[in-house]
Structures are given as structure tokens and as C-alpha cells.
Amino acid sequence: MKLRNQVISDSVIELDAKEVHTLGPNLRLENCTINSDCTTRSLIASNTEMVGGVFNQRKALKNFQFDRVIFSGVKFTGTFIGCDFGNNSESLPGKALDCDFSQAKVHDSRVYECDPERIGFPAWPRFTIVNPYLARDYVMSQAWPADMGIRMGVYTNNPPRCNAIFGDAEVFAKEYKIGQDDLRRLLEKIPGIVIVD
Known part of the structure; x- marks a missing residue:
């Protein structure tokens, strides 16, 4: 078509x-x-x-x-x-x-040039990091399970025009062999994290 x-x-x-x-x-x-x-x-x-x-x-x-x-x-x-x-x-x-x-x-997906306050965020087990570049220092200073730190580094290594990035906790839990509840506790500490129940 x-x-x-x-x-x-x-x-x-x-x-x-x-x-x-x-x-x-x-x-x-x-x-x-x-x-x-x-x-x-x-x-x-x-x-x-x-x-x-x-x-x-x-x-x-x-x-x-x-x-x-x-x-x-x-x-x-x-x-x-x-x-x-x-x-x-x-x-x-x-x-x-x-x-x-x-x-x-949505997973490993980004939104550019938007107003994050006017986005409908995906529900848990999906999560959102708003303005991920602002979370980079925190993310890089943490000890993450398995190779999760590499992915979190990629998530936060974005220019300021990237206003939101989405991840899927089910995928993270499986790949990094961590329970979703434990994963959520780690994610909740990230600056700019949005988790919708």
C-alpha cells in the first residue's frame, strides 16, 4: 500500500x-x-x-x-x-x-523532542526514565546485577533531546536473572524513573 x-x-x-x-x-x-x-x-x-x-x-x-x-x-x-x-x-x-x-x-525505545509531562507512560512491568541523560552519573556509580550496568549505561548515554526511554522489567529480570520485585527496588532509585502501576 x-x-x-x-x-x-x-x-x-x-x-x-x-x-x-x-x-x-x-x-x-x-x-x-x-x-x-x-x-x-x-x-x-x-x-x-x-x-x-x-x-x-x-x-x-x-x-x-x-x-x-x-x-x-x-x-x-x-x-x-x-x-x-x-x-x-x-x-x-x-x-x-x-x-x-x-x-x-515498549522496550529499549526512546521518545525525542517531547514534553514528558504530556506523555501517557506504559504500565509496569514497563518503566520509563525521563530525561535519561540526567540519570547518567547515578547509573554509572552503581553496582548492577550481571551485565545490567552496561544496558543502563546505554539507556542514559543519550543527548538532551531524548526526553524518555522505555524498558521492560520482564525482559530485564530474565536477562539479568533477578526477581522483578528486587529489580523494581533498584529501578525506583534512578533519577527520573516513572513506574505506573
Whole structure:
């Protein structure tokens, strides 16, 4: 499916895994629902604006950069791993404004150039570090179980334009062989941590 040079309102857009789907350029989606089974290789999004609506990722989307998409008031559901929302460079237009991740399964994913106070944060066992660069000194001074310190170092080694990073405590607990309750106690000490029950 190729959607470009148009405004689409109040529609359901189905993106299957059978073909490459192109969103943009010059595409505006208003109060639409996107149901996506796309992989990173089967989705191209450039100069697209999505206002309101739902982006439902039914199969895990891994390592996708939404750096050329402006999301405003969008609710994300489904699974996003290693994805970036917004732009990590001033030369790119992407933004994620007033978006809701409260029902999304997000892990190793970042949000750039947003107001963290206007984000719907994902619920535990997902967690968020707001302005992770501000937590770097604390993170680097701690003794973490197994190799968790390496990942926490990566999480906090982001520029100031990265306003939030999401992690999944279930994944952490399994990888670093630590109980979720013990992990939560460690996470709760990190500056800027947000845990929603």
C-alpha cells in the first residue's frame, strides 16, 4: 500500500506483512486507526503526520525509526522494541507530541523532542526514565546485577533531546536473572524513573 499526497480522516488502515507499505510523503492521517503487522523492512514512513487515532502494532516492530513522522495525540498499542519516536537530529521533522503509550509494550525505545509531562507512560512491568541523560552519573556509580550496568549505561548515554526511554522489567529480570520485585527496588532509585502501576 502506498499512501501519499492526501488527507485521510476517520479510517482504519490495515498494513499486512505481505508487502512493503509506504506512508508519505505529504500524508496526513486524522483520527485514523493503523493496524500494523509490518516489520522494519516492510514499513516506510516519511513526511507523514498522524493526528489523533491509534497506532496498533500487532506484531513486534523492532528497531524502527519514526524520525520522519509527526505524531500528535496518538495512542500506541501493541509491541515496539528498539524503536525511536521523534527525531534524534535537528534536520529531521519527527515528533511525538501528547502521545499515549500506556497500553503499549515498549522496550529499549526512546521518545525525542517531547514534553514528558504530556506523555501517557506504559504500565509496569514497563518503566520509563525521563530525561535519561540526567540519570547518567547515578547509573554509572552503581553496582548492577550481571551485565545490567552496561544496558543502563546505554539507556542514559543519550543527548538532551531524548526526553524518555522505555524498558521492560520482564525482559530485564530474565536477562539479568533477578526477581522483578528486587529489580523494581533498584529501578525506583534512578533519577527520573516513572513506574505506573
